[in-house]
Amino acid sequence: YAELAGIFQYDQALALSKEGIKVGVISIAPPIAIKSILYALFRRLTGRRHYYKLIEGKSFFEIIFILLKESLSRSNIKYEKKSNIDIIRIRKRAWADVQYDEQIRNFKKALFKGYQLYFDRYNSPNLIHAHNAWFAGMAAQELSGKVQIPYCITEHSTFYARNLIPEKYYDAIRLAFKDSKLNIVVSPSLRNILQAKTILKDNFIYLPNMLDPIFENALPQEKLQADSSYTFLNVAELTYKKGHAVLLNAFARKFAHHKNIHLRIVGAGDNLEELKVLANQLNITEQVTFLGAVSRAEVLVQMQKADVFVLPSLYETFGVVLIEAMACGKPVIATICGGPETFANENNGILIEANNIQQLSEAMEGMFTKKYQFDAVAIKAFALEHFGSKKISLALKQFYTHIIKKEVIEQ
Secondary structure, eight states, X not given: XXXXXXXXXXXXXXXXXXXXXXXXXXXXXXXXXXXXXXXXXXXXXXXXXXXXXXXXXXXXXXXXXXXXXXHHOSXXXXXXXXXXXXXXXXXXXXXXXXXXXXXXXXXXXXXXXXXXXXXXXXXXXXXXEEEOIIIIIHXXXXXXXXXXXXXXXXXXXXXTTTTOSOXXXXXXXXXXXXXXXXXXXXXXXXXXXXXXXXXXXXXXXEOOOOOOHHHHTXXXXXXXXXXXXXXXXXXXXXXXXXXXXXXXXXXXXXXXXXXXXXEEEEOOOTXXXXXXXXXXXXXXXXXXXXXXXXXXXXXXXXXXXXXXEEEOOSOOSOOHXXXXXXXXXXXXXXXXXXXXGGTOOTTTEEEEETTOHHHHHHHHHHHHTTSSOOOHHHHHHHHHHHHOHHHHHHHHHHHHHHHHTTOOOOO
């Protein structure tokens, strides 16, 4: 139900497919509990906030639709073919939410079932690539032992930085990493976190996320509209960890009542209403536009219209929207929060402390007053050089070849 869920995996699968690799996807979605939907609906009707993440940002009627769909659907397995990629989607029905032990067991069962279906319909794969050790890597480790197919893991979860995984599961995660033929991390800071927790020792390679071709092919423009307005753009899920409250406060501190300076926010999430209330309290309602969830094509349009892209996250393992903005030639303002500091620098933007309103407001003011100068063409070239889909997919293809041939991969 989240439109962009798994988009990083899809971009990677599509790029690999273009390099001649037969790619199949087993997508195991967390179950939507009917009881939790009803509870969230009740809270919505009584004017209270709900905290059921799987339906964050959904309207009343969207929640009703999901409730009916989950209640009436005859099958929890769906086959799909998208851009030459075979996809098996599995979502277990549930009345109520369950604890982690049961979630993990259900995920492993779903993966085994998905593998059997994939084998029957498309033949056996040569390699399993799990995204994130938590659940997927743990399940891949067991499946690999049963079917004797090697696996690798790409880790890009913020759960470790946010301490959301109970330590009692660390041994299972360590085993998943240990038995994996290759562990990929999307940022050095994530690697450092995993090492500090003694979860991942030395069997890893740093390989960043890649660009979607729609952004790779975008022209580096100053703006699509030649007018006197100035626009800051943010694209992110409306959740606490993305730092929207910090962004609104920083914007108001320097630009309240400057009618030609705008902040446009793309994304949906459960924090929408409280952010609208905050914008009203800060007297910037007329300057701030909440665009909601939009297509990637519309994100591209918004990036080309903007002057500066801002992502004030409290936690990130990478920050794909930042490199997408760079691919459009836009300078960025990002936080030192786990991922952006790997590639954001003085040549393409400004790095500030996370959760620092003063630094963010000064950075935004500096961008507006042209205290900082940036070359759109150079920013675009940097994004393509480091995050081009062909470069990343060729690296993955080489890794896969080494794993299948049981060759040593240089760390």
